[in-house]
Amino acid sequence: MTEYGRGHGSEPWHPEDPLYGDQGWAGHQTQQGQVPYGDDPQQQQYAQDPQYQQPYPQQAQYQQNQQQAQYQQQAQQQAQYPQQQYVQDPQYPGHQQGYAPQYAQQAPHPQQVQHPQQPVYDSQGWDTGQHQYMATAPADPYAGVDPYAQQPAGGYPGEGPDLYTTDEAYPPPQPPGRRHLERQLPEQQDEEPDDSFFAGGGDGDDEDGDDGGAGGRRGGRSKGGQPKKRSGMACLIAAVVILGVVGGGGYYGYTYLKAKFGAAEDFAGEGTTELVDVEIPKDAGLGQMGRILKEAGVVASAQAFVDAATANPKGKSIQPGIYPMPKKMSAAAAVALMIDPTKLNVITVTEGMRNARVYAAIDKKLGKPEGTTKDIALRDAKSLGLPAWAGNHPKIMDPLEGFLYPARYDLSKDSTPESLLKQMVANATAKYSELGIESKAKDLGLENPLQVVTVASLVNAEGKNHDDFRKMSEVVYNRLKKTNDVTNRKIEFDSTYNYIKGTSDLNFNISEARKFVHAYNTHNVEGLPPGPIGNPGADALTATLNPDHGGWMFFVSVDGEKTTFTQTYDEHLKLVDEFQARQKQKNGG
Missing domain, CATH: 3.30.1490.480 (Endolytic murein transglycosylase)
Structure with missing residues (x-):
């Protein structure tokens, strides 16, 4: 039993409905056999309790519209039946108690066509379901209009908008007899797919949509009013996805923190044998x-x-x-x-290095038998990329001498003696072309570009720095002059004698050296040797092309570190005596 005056059974209602409860249903139809309010006087008393009359302004507006419609309908009926009167029920405002037993003063014309049925109302104003045929009456503008249908707003001046016409509004309230939900039998109920998110349907709970029933219920319920079921497999998949996301994020965070703040991964020891x-x-x-x-x-x-x-x-x-x-x-x-x-895993050719040492280094790095690279160089010199002006002297000891340019050469598993020699010769040829030694040879009083390289090799072997190189080249050019009557155009460089011997001895017997006959022995022959005695570097080459022009004819290194240059032979002899005295003291003589 509710406190709104309904019968003993519960009626469906929505607490948010602005017109919940039966605030009077003037002229509304009911289902046959149903009474809008119970017989209990106490219920009727509560039904008219003022505090429940008009809880919302929309309800009063709605009742006003309904009452106006009733008055117009009564006026039409009274015009048709002047003697018929409605008795107002004092206990229920807006409800007609019934009809007075009045009849029309004039009977209907026999030719008048019987018109649609007119509802017969009971003592409380509700349709009894019985109908009677009435004579044709003047056209009723409200005939056939459902009294419970929504009336257009704005019918009267100052009338507020009808709040039931918007998309978000609740459906108009139904008569009490129509509020009972007709539940479907299990076999008649349509199986409704689960449109929940994890079941793969819809976009989640139907929180904002109506279920289409008369009660206008909301909030993710199915048509039968039961909560939607969640799929166990969907929940399991969701759990796996969540765990995967959390686990992946945790691993990423751990990896980031370890890389950012932890010690870097490292091996221990000197490594494997591979x-x-x-x-x-x-x-x-x-x-x-x-x-x-x-x-x-x-x-x-x-x-x-x-x-x-x-x-x-x-x-x-x-x-x-x-x-x-x-x-x-x-x-x-x-x-x-x-x-x-x-x-x-490289071979470094240093400035002034002789070819013999280069060949030995290649054999060692490539694991070749001793002498392999030298044999290839002497045998295949013409196919290794030498310029046309190189290697033409008949007494030359090594055609590649002076053409293995000083640099570092990286070795790989594909490296061979031939590939390395070609690379070195190519570098030397490119450098000589860059410096323009072919065009400058004649300007220096030399016969060919090969002699430029030969002078550079002598300068590189005797000097210690670029300043020495420039003075050394001046010495060579002055001794080569035909007017040289001090050394008689002999170069007299100890490095040439050591080249023949394959040594680097500073202390050797000059008398023996002068007696030793060899094309490369500048103590014995005039002029330059047939070819270079080493591989000059860039400093020696540029110094050869730009001598000091200081008139130097002699030089000696007394302490083995600093080289002193002189212009006269007497000055030179004094330095030689000083050098020999130092050597005896060094050797304990």
């Missing part, structure tokens, strides 16, 4: 070196190598080149190996 060639390109930074080493399997991480190289005082002096390195070695061991230039 060697790999690691090539470090020119201008590579520590980070790039670390990535190359990691890709080759030498170190565990690039960051570990960067840290080790930064901690080592010589870590930033690592040179580009090819390094044979063990796999899986610690970053510190890798840095220690790479800062040692002897560990590079």
Whole structure:
């Protein structure tokens, strides 16, 4: 039993409905046999309690519209039936108690057509379901209009808008007899798919949509009023997805924190016995070196190598080149190996180095038998890229001497003696062409470009720096002059005698050297040797092309460090005596 005056059974209602309760249903139809209010006087008393009359302004407006419609309908009926009167029920405002037993003063015309049924109302104003046929009456503008249908707003001046015409409004209230939900039997109920998010249908709970029923209920319910069921498999999938996201995020966070603040991954020890060639390109930074080493399997991480190289005082002096390195070695061991230039898998041709030492280095690096590269050089000299003006002297000892340009040459698993020799000759030829020695040979009083290289090799062998080189070249040019009556156009460089002997001895017997006959022995023959006695570098070459012009004829290094130059033979003899006295003291003589 409700406190709104309905019967003993519960009526469906919505607490947010602005017209909940039966605030009077003037002229509304009911289902046959139903009474809008119970017989209990106490219920009727509560039904008219003022505090429940008009809880919302919309309700009063709605009742006003309904009453106006009733008055117009009564006026039409009274015009048709003047003697018929309605009795107002004092207990229920807006309800007609019934009809007075009045009849029309004039009977209907026999030719009048019987018109649609007129509802018969009971003692409380509700339709009894019985109908009677009435004579044709003047056209009723409200005939056939459902009294419960929504009336257009704005029918009277000052009338407010009808709040039931908007999309968001609740449906108009139904008569009490129509408020009972007709529940479908289980076999008649349509199976409604679960449109919840995890079941894969719809866009979640139907929170903002109506279910289409008379009660206008909302909030994710199915048509039968039961809560929507969640699929267990959908929940399991959702849980797996959530765990995956959380786990992936946790792993990413752990990896980030470890990389940011933890120690970099590193191997231990000197590595395995397996060697790999690691090539470090020119201008590579520590980070790039670390990535190359990691890709080759030498170190565990690039960051570990960067840290080790930064901690080592010589870590930033690592040179580009090819390094044979063990796999899986610690970053510190890798840095220690790479800062040692002897560990590079390279061949470095130094300025002034003789070809004999270059050949031996190639054989050793490539694991070839001793003499292999020398035999190839002498046999295949013409096919190794020498310029046309090289190697033409019949007494030349080595056609490639002076053409193995000083530089560092990286070796790889594909390197061969031939490939290395060709690379060295190509570098020398390019440098000579760059300096323009062919065009400058005549200006220097030389016969051909080969003699320019020969002078540069002599200067490189005797001098110690660029200033020495320029003075040395001046000495050579002055001794080659035909007016030289001091040395009689003999160069008299000890380096030529040592070249023949394959030595670098500073203390040898000058008398024996002068008696030794050889085309390369400048103590014995006039002029330049047939070819270079070494491979001159850039400093020696530029000094040869730009001599000092100081008139120097003699030089001697008294202390083995500094070279002193003189213009006269007497000055030279004094320096020679000083040098010999120093040598005797050094040897304990």
